[in-house]
Amino acid sequence: MGPHGTRHGGPAIALVCDAPAIGRRLAQDLECLGGSLRSYPAGPATRDALCADPPDLVIAVVMARDPSALCLCQSVGQTEPFAATRLVVLQDTCREIDHRRARALGADASLPLPCDPAQLREAALRLLAEHA
Amino acid sequence: MLTGLSLRLRVFLFFAALALGSDALIAGGLWFAATRADPAQPTAALMTGGIIAAFLVTGLVLAIWRLFDENVAKAIERLSSELRARTHGHVATGIDTAPARYLGDLAPAAGAVVSTLSSARDELDLTIAEQTRRLQEQTAQLSALLSDVQAGLILCSSAHRVVFYNGPAVGLLQGSGRPRLDRSVFDLLRKAPIQRTYQRLLDTEDNDAELLVSTTGCGRVIAAHMRLVSGALGIGSVPGYVLTLRDISADLRLHTERERLLSDMVGALRAPAAGLRALLDMAEDGRDNDPALAADIRREALDLTATVQDIAARHDAQEDTWWPMQDVRASHLIDALRGQLGDGGPTISAPTVFLRLHCDAFALVNLLAALIERVVDEGLAQAFTIDVTDDSPGALITIGWQGTPMAMDVLQAELDEPVRDSPLAVTGREILDFHNTDIWPERLPEGRAALVLPLREAERTTPINLAADKIAERPTVFDFDLLNRVPDGSKQGKRLRELTYVVFDTETTGLDPKGGDEIVQIAAVRLVNGKLVEGETLDQLVDPERPIPAASTKVHGIDDAMVKGAPKIDEVGARFHRICEHAVLIAHNAPFDLAFFHKQADRIGARFDHPVFDTVLLSAILFGQGETHTLDALADRFGIVIPEEARHTALGDTIATAEVFQRMIPMLEARGLDTFDAVLDAMQKNSRLMREMKARIG
Numbered sequence: 001m002g003p004h005g006t007r008h009g010g011p012a013i014a015l016v017c018d019a020p021a022i023g024r025r026l027a028q029d030l031e032c033l034g035g036s037l038r039s040y041p042a043g044p045a046t047r048d049a050l051c052a053d054p055p056d057l058v059i060a061v062v063m064a065r066d067p068s069a070l071c072l073c074q075s076v077g078q079t080e081p082f083a084a085t086r087l088v089v090l091q092d093t094c095r096e097i098d099h100r101r102a103r104a105l106g107a108d109a110s111l112p113l114p115c116d117p118a119q120l121r122e123a124a125l126r127l128l129a130e131h132a
Numbered sequence: 133m134l135t136g137l138s139l140r141l142r143v144f145l146f147f148a149a150l151a152l153g154s155d156a157l158i159a160g161g162l163w164f165a166a167t168r169a170d171p172a173q174p175t176a177a178l179m180t181g182g183i184i185a186a187f188l189v190t191g192l193v194l195a196i197w198r199l200f201d202e203n204v205a206k207a208i209e210r211l212s213s214e215l216r217a218r219t220h221g222h223v224a225t226g227i228d229t230a231p232a233r234y235l236g237d238l239a240p241a242a243g244a245v246v247s248t249l250s251s252a253r254d255e256l257d258l259t260i261a262e263q264t265r266r267l268q269e270q271t272a273q274l275s276a277l278l279s280d281v282q283a284g285l286i287l288c289s290s291a292h293r294v295v296f297y298n299g300p301a302v303g304l305l306q307g308s309g310r311p312r313l314d315r316s317v318f319d320l321l322r323k324a325p326i327q328r329t330y331q332r333l334l335d336t337e338d339n340d341a342e343l344l345v346s347t348t349g350c351g352r353v354i355a356a357h358m359r360l361v362s363g364a365l366g367i368g369s370v371p372g373y374v375l376t377l378r379d380i381s382a383d384l385r386l387h388t389e390r391e392r393l394l395s396d397m398v399g400a401l402r403a404p405a406a407g408l409r410a411l412l413d414m415a416e417d418g419r420d421n422d423p424a425l426a427a428d429i430r431r432e433a434l435d436l437t438a439t440v441q442d443i444a445a446r447h448d449a450q451e452d453t454w455w456p457m458q459d460v461r462a463s464h465l466i467d468a469l470r471g472q473l474g475d476g477g478p479t480i481s482a483p484t485v486f487l488r489l490h491c492d493a494f495a496l497v498n499l500l501a502a503l504i505e506r507v508v509d510e511g512l513a514q515a516f517t518i519d520v521t522d523d524s525p526g527a528l529i530t531i532g533w534q535g536t537p538m539a540m541d542v543l544q545a546e547l548d549e550p551v552r553d554s555p556l557a558v559t560g561r562e563i564l565d566f567h568n569t570d571i572w573p574e575r576l577p578e579g580r581a582a583l584v585l586p587l588r589e590a591e592r593t594t595p596i597n598l599a600a601d602k603i604a605e606r607p608t609v610f611d612f613d614l615l616n617r618v619p620d621g622s623k624q625g626k627r628l629r630e631l632t633y634v635v636f637d638t639e640t641t642g643l644d645p646k647g648g649d650e651i652v653q654i655a656a657v658r659l660v661n662g663k664l665v666e667g668e669t670l671d672q673l674v675d676p677e678r679p680i681p682a683a684s685t686k687v688h689g690i691d692d693a694m695v696k697g698a699p700k701i702d703e704v705g706a707r708f709h710r711i712c713e714h715a716v717l718i719a720h721n722a723p724f725d726l727a728f729f730h731k732q733a734d735r736i737g738a739r740f741d742h743p744v745f746d747t748v749l750l751s752a753i754l755f756g757q758g759e760t761h762t763l764d765a766l767a768d769r770f771g772i773v774i775p776e777e778a779r780h781t782a783l784g785d786t787i788a789t790a791e792v793f794q795r796m797i798p799m800l801e802a803r804g805l806d807t808f809d810a811v812l813d814a815m816q817k818n819s820r821l822m823r824e825m826k827a828r829i830g
Contacts, residue, residue, distance in 0.1 A: 067544035074540040078575045094448035097586065101572045104584060105540070114441065 010035030011128050012055035016072055018042050019063060022113070026059065026090075029117040033124055042069040051081045057128055059088045059120075061113070062102070070105070077106015086127035090115055139236030146196060153192045161185025203234040206758070211235070211242055213755045218246045220798035222253075223771050282458050284354075284377035287361065288317045290370040292326070297609055304354065304379050305347060309710055312668055313609060313660045314632050317375070319713075321345050321354065329358050330373060344380075352381045389450060397443045404436040455566035460493040461593065462486075462520040462527065468493065469518070472501040478508055479515040487520055487527050490589035495563045498551045502560065503571070503583055504531060506546045507538055512581070527590035530582050537573035537581035547571070609667045623716065623743060623808045628797050631808060633659040633745075634715040635790040636670075636708070637782045638725045639688040641680050645727040650676035652690050654704055655782035656711055657790050659718075662797060664790055670711055671783040673698040688780045705729060705736035712742055716808070720763045720789045722746040743808070747792055749815045754799050757818070763788060770795045 013030060017023035018041050030037055035056075040046040042060070050058065050072075058076050062069040073089055076082045089102040092113040102110040109123040137145070165181030211232045217223045227246050232239035278285070284301030288294060297311040305311060305320045317326065325345040333341055340359040347354060355378045362371035411429045462485040470480050507513055513533030521528045547560035564570055564585075571585040623631060636656035642649035656670040673690065675698045685691045708729075719725050722744045729740045751761040755769070763785060767774050772791045778784025805811050 065544070067541045070544065071540040074537070074573060078537060078573070092444075094445045095568075097568070097570050100586070101570050104572050104574050106575075114437075 011057060012053075013037045013057045013059065013124070014050055014055040015039045015059045015061075016042050016046060016069065017061035018066065018069065019061065022061060026061070026115075026120070029120060030059070030124065033121065033128070042066060042072050044068075047072050047075050050076070050085075051079075054082050054085050056084075057086045057088065057124060058082075059090065059124070062089055062091045063113075064092065065098075073102065073105045073107060086130070088120070088123055088127065090120070139234075139238070142234060142236070146200060150193065150196050153196075154189045157188040157192065158185045160188070207232040207235055208238075209756055210759075211239060213759070215242055215246070216754065216799050216802060217769060217795075218249065220802045221770055221795040222798075223769065223795070224250060225771050284375075284379075286311060286317060286375045286377065287372060288375065289372045292317050292330075295372065301377060304352075304377050309348075310668075311609075312658065312711070313665050315714070318348070320348060321356075321375075322348060326356075326358070326375075333358065333360050333373070334370075352379055353384055354378065355380045386450070393443065393446055393450075396446075400439045400443065401436070404432050404439060408432040408436060455492060457490050457492055457589075459488050459490055459591075461488050462590075465489060465491075465493050465497060466518055466520070468497045469500055469504075472497050473504060478504060478513070480504075480518055481516070482518040482520075485520045486593050487522060487590050488593045489520070489527055489587055490591075491567060491587055492563070495551065495558065495566070498553055499560045499563050500529070500531065500585075502549075502551055503538075503543075503546060506542070507531075507533065507583075510538065510542060512536060512538060522590070522592065523586055525590070526586055526588045529585040529587065531585075532576060532580055532582040534580055537575050538583060540573060543571070543573060543583070609665060626808045627806055628800060628808065628811065629662040632715045633718050633793070634712045635659060635718040635786055635793060636712075636725065637719060637785040637789060638728060639684075639690060639780070639782045640728060641676050641678060641684050643724075645724075645731055648678065649728075650674075650678060651701055651704075651728050652676050652680060652684075652695055653688065653782040654708055655786040656708060657786055658711070658715070659790060659794070662794065664787075664794075668711075669783070670708060672704050672707070674704045675700050677701075688782075701732050702735040702737070705732055706738060709736060709738040709740065712740065715742060717742045717744045718747065718789065718793050719744070720747045720766075720785070720792075722748075743812070745793070745811060746815070747789055747796070749818050750793070750796050750800070750811070752818045753805070753814050754796060754803070763792070766792045 011033070013033065013035060015023060015026055015030065015037060017026065017039065023039050027037060027039055038055070040049065058072075060069055060073050060076070062073065073087065076085055076087045087107045088109045088111065089105075089107040090111050090113050091098050091102060093099075094112055099110040099112075108127050111120060111123065161181035161184050163181075164184060165177040168177040168180070170177060211227070214227045218227070227239065227243045229239035229243055232242075278298050281298060282300055284304040285296070285298045286294060286301050287296035294311050294313055294315050294317055297313075301311055309320060311317075311320060322345050325343050329341050329343045333339065340357060343356050343358060345354050345356050346352065357376040359374045359376075360371040361374055362369075408429065411425060411432055414425055415429065463482075466480070466482045466485070470477075473480065504516060507516075512535050515533065517530075517532040519528075519530045519532065521530070547564065550557040550559050551563060568588060569586050571583055574582045574584050576582050634656050635658075636654065638651045638655075639653040640649050640651050651674050653673050654670060655672075658665045658668045673695050675695045677700060680690060680692055680695070717726075717740070723746070726740055726744065729736065733739045747763075747766065748761045751759070751766055755761075759765075764774075764779075766772075767788050770792055772788060772795070774784060774788045778787070800806065800811060805814050
């Protein structure tokens, strides 16, 4: 599945999610932020695509320790091409250790799933403001 | 001049002087009567002369008695005390012959006896010392081995008295109090299961059995294995028993929580799942255009997701794990990791770490070794650093190297593999789950990378290098002689060596308990079977809840800053009272120390009405009331050295008092004071001294 989405100018946001329903729902929640929002599946192809054109903000959904999603988080959080990119990780777990792992991988924010849309927007806006 | 004369001649001269003096005084009286005689009243002068002569003779007798008392009676008394001390108290110093200089050859002869005795003892001591050293070495080795045993071990006599316990047993039972030698095991563990199992083993041919028993204090559930011990360790035909203890409270709690979660989950999911299924069936029947049906489906679906999320949250919140864990020093874990990687493996450097980790060390070492080998295989590094740092309440294990971090997908793939040498083909992921943790790659400053693994539980430790330190850290305490003792609970008629003693001392803010002075430090040691029990020592600062005067600080070195944050007398006093249970208390000038406890009895919640032996009074019995009975004087008399830094500390003085008392026991026995009652009677006879001591503290 290739990237899809629309560009409206403003910040570039990438939504990485392998669960289509959750991805659609999150995209709806994030539309109000403006800018361009693109959705991607997790995997090496996405990492290469993002690396070629690093977005301002990556929102990654990690379901059940999905290795490809975690690998993408590590790339965004720890590699040079993404030095200016902010990372929000959404995880379907309440364990503190999982959120600690996300922060250690380079996440600027780590939120649980299901996610409060207001909380997600607030985190995204704060990080985009810092980025600006 | 007189010292050159023989003893018999000197005694003769004493009595000759008395006779001659009396004769002279009587003659003087007669002369007085003759010169003052009135022919009219001849008896009056005679009476006067007789009275004067009688007074003077009395005076002469008193003077001679005083000389005799000072130079003969007292000298003999002192010499006999010195002989007793050297014969029974094992004092090695020579006899002071100066006070007995008028006793002729007696003092030099006693000195020669002591010298001969001392030489014979020295030879005997050398032989015994050599044998003792070998035994001590073996004991130390055994203790070192036992200190590595993770399970709690308690050996009890047939009378259910504790004869042996190890460090883990202390940790397991800490909520019920501390195991102590010669105390009933029922003070720590519920009586019925132990007694029932013990009796069953005695009645059958079985030698061991499993039992569940709870602690008396905190209600922890302990899984115990009871094994009868007989032969050399038993009392004749009635054996004692060993209890191997394992705390299963956490396991039971965890299993209960999981069972409850499973049961709740099944119960909570059934209804919404059945409802949803019914609604979906209705939709399939062609009613999918019904708006009410759509609303019902949505409601049931929301209920179902809410239930799943609630159960998932409860599952994630469970931090305990049933996997068996041990407490292992971080340095030992790193050593084991080096061993696992082998001599030809990658270079590992690690700073010294003083942390003890709560983990499955075997599994963790295998996992870390596998990860390091994977890093090497990936060509990321050949040399590693391992840092174990405090991450309160746990620890952080960081495997670092120069280069790029391991990719997360490579790490995840490695974690999904069974770990090498794992007996159950356990994967790395499962090992992490058992520890309720995870591992991840990090990029560190200066071009370094790391794998970081947090552990949930760890504690700071002190350095160990010697086996002795290891034993002291996790003491193994035992006295197998206790197996041969049948306690009857009474002290009456008991021999001194059979009694359990608690020797104690306090340091205080001053000398006036009634005037508001308080305890600032308590120390106590236990003497069981006449031996000081290593590992059962109390040495505790106490917050006196008032300023410590500078004059007192000068004596004991304890100031306000040192007692800040220390427990108060109610807590320490209660702990001390538990130590004193069933024991005879011993202190030097005991009324002084006890006065502080008596006045705080309500706060402590217990009265110190134990029988008390006072080493001041015992010294008066052994050496006479005219001698000096200070602790320094007694220590000097018995050749006990109190290190200067320990003097006037509660523990230093306590140990000195204990040693003094140990030396006194054979001296008391030699005088026929070999039972509790006999010593108590003898102390009562010195009641004048006791009254004086009590009067001094008001």
